[in-house]
């Protein structure tokens with residue numbers, strides 16, 4: 001089963017956006033986490049872009065193990081970003097690399113941390 005990327009979308013805030021794309025990702029069997037913020041050169045600087053990637057991005061290190069997380073770092077290339085439109089104030093979600101290099105999460109192995117605060121209503125709203 002291919003892991004479909006979240007659709008292009010417009011969101012009022014990063015929090016809304018993350019919730020929305022993770023509700024999608026959860027159905028597909030993966031999770032998306034924030035990677036880093038990109039600031040602009042204004043004074044004071046504002047966040048213009050938030051880079052996000054698959055929970056499996058990065059390389060597994062013993063440091064991760066100590067935290068007892070269930071994340072399986074396998075250098076997954078999937079990545080996307082939220083770009084803020086300063087005039088509208090909204091965040092536009094866009095996928096940069098859609099492919100994953102792993103299988104969906106096995107539900108028997110537990111829920112990724114990032115999905116634990118998603119309730120069924122949120123998922124239903126996004127899917128219907």
Ligand SMILES: [Zn+2]
Pocket residue numbers: 030054055056057076077078099100101102
């Ligand atoms: Zn992935």
